[in-house]
Amino acid sequence: MSHTDPHQQSDSTALEAMVRRNALLESRIQRLEDIEEIKSLHRRYIRKLADRDWEGMADFFTEDAVTDIRWHGRTEGKKQLVEEVFDELHSLVKSADGYVLSSPVIELAAGAVQAYGEWTWHRHICEFRTTGGLMRVWGPWLEGRYKCHYERVDGRWKFKDMWFRVVLPDADPGHDEMQERLAVAGTQPHRTGTGLIRRDQDAPGDARP
Template sequence: MASEDLEARIRRLEDRAEIQELVAVYGRRIDDRDIEGIADLYTEDAMFDSTDGPIHGRGPVMDYYRRQLDRYGMTYHYPHSHTIEFTGPDTATGVVSAHAELAILPTPFLVALRYLDQYRREHGRWKFVSRRALQLYAAPLAELPDVLATPLRRRWPGTEPTTADIPENLDTWKAYTSAQSSA
């Protein structure tokens, strides 16, 4: 094996570890209310897409975080599985399955989500270019036993229950359920 190949493979492993750490640090900084630290994880041209739709630019994205975090008491964000695909030497995409526990006072709340990420190395560090949060469910903890049996799994306080982002909207889900119903 050529030493260049080995160096490239080691570099790719280091990049993967750094991106996984980026995702882990994100959750901790959200929970710690470290807005400056969160901002440092994003590129200047960042985009975040969640309950309010896509927001562009690091400043507006941080304003969104402030508004959201002002609504919550304690939070606990934790990533589960994380896949990464490198699209170039300094770019990658990722899919992160995660949960968040939220205190939307006085109600304890649980959210299951999937982040669709784009990453870019800037000034020697991997950062988020974009994060899109798709919700599998968002519900008060007391409603969790019933929420998984319905498509109306987004139950944010003060709003009517609505359909979840995933899995029903995924092409694979639609193909599977279509095949099952025609069998």
């Protein structure tokens, strides 16, 4: 009659518990690293915006990215984003402004390849010079909101979609209505799935994101 050594059984149980604990810790660490990479992505995007590096900004988007940036309206795919937004800004914007990105809220499940984030954005206007001359727009500062999905592509986090509106001191027209976003199959874009950003009434004013 065989007997199980209680010491061996205890050691085996402890080892299994340690393996599970290590796997959980690794998952948590990876999630934190992913969140920091996503934050870095958005900060680098804003740095490119301040530098007026429109080509560099485009590199942060997936090939099929969807955007809804103020009165530029909806774009689908990086090609349309570049042609209808960044190329226009390249020829129009000749200003030097300062930007502050703050208050990030990133939602990401452990091991996920997609994430959702919201940010508060401020622009401090140093000057606003366009090809049409010097323009004054609203005041010395603006506050806006970003709502974005991110996706890991070949090991790098990129923008899957981006929604942006100015909210202060003068909100973009229809801001309250523009808060709601549609998603594939009726899912909530800030919880699951890839959001399809609704195009709302175009807003006049400053074109810059």
